Amino acid sequence: MNQQSGSPTNPTNPGESPEFSAIAARATAGVRSHQTFIRLLAGAAFLLGFLAVAASVLIVVAYFVIYRPKEKEVLQQVTLAAEQAKAARAQGNEAAPPPKLPFDFPSVQATMTFFHSVVLTGLAVAVGVLALGTLVLLAVVVLSRRATLQQINHSLAQISAQLRALQAAPGQK
Numbered sequence: 642m643n644q645q646s647g648s649p650t651n652p653t654n655p656g657e658s659p660e661f662s663a664i665a666a667r668a669t670a671g672v673r674s675h676q677t678f679i680r681l682l683a684g685a686a687f688l689l690g691f692l693a694v695a696a697s698v699l700i701v702v703a704y705f706v707i708y709r710p711k712e713k714e715v716l717q718q719v720t721l722a723a724e725q726a727k728a729a730r731a732q733g734n735e736a737a738p739p740p741k742l743p744f745d746f747p748s749v750q751a752t753m754t755f756f757h758s759v760v761l762t763g764l765a766v767a768v769g770v771l772a773l774g775t776l777v778l779l780a781v782v783v784l785s786r787r788a789t790l791q792q793i794n795h796s797l798a799q800i801s802a803q804l805r806a807l808q809a810a811p812g813q814k
Contacts, residue, residue, distance in 0.1 A: 668795035689774030
């Protein structure tokens with residue numbers, strides 16, 4: 642058993658064996674592939690989360706900037722018209738025409754109802770995007786776990802190759 646040190650069948654460094662090199666190359670390629678995929682998914686999760694938050698903020702801002710002032714104005718005008726009608730009845734003028742509003746109330750009411758439906762649709766889209774972002778984030782966690790397990794497998798394969806090389810050469814240290 643006088644084999645030459647450094648030959649392919651009995652390398653001095655067990656990490657340099659052809660079998661280990663192939664395992665290491667496959668493991669490294671798999672880990673890099675998973676890392677790239679995880680980065681893409683993490684980016685997608687971040688983008689979807691940002692879109693959901695931006696949509697939610699946009700909905701709140703639109704409510705306070707566009708809808709709420711118009712709603713206050715309509716309520717003030719309707720209240721004023723109701724008070725005028727009540728005052729006219731209190732004076733005994735039952736035949737007086739109802740006070741005129743400075744706007745077409747049914748049209749304003751329809752517009753505000755349409756705004757509600759648009760906001761609810763936007764909110765549903767924001768929740769859907771948030772749910773999609775959550776699913777993508779879950780995929781990132783699962784794939785990250787898988788990449789970690791592949792790295793552990795790679796390390797165990799390296800240790801196994803080193804142990805086999807040490808057992809094959811009992812007289813060498």
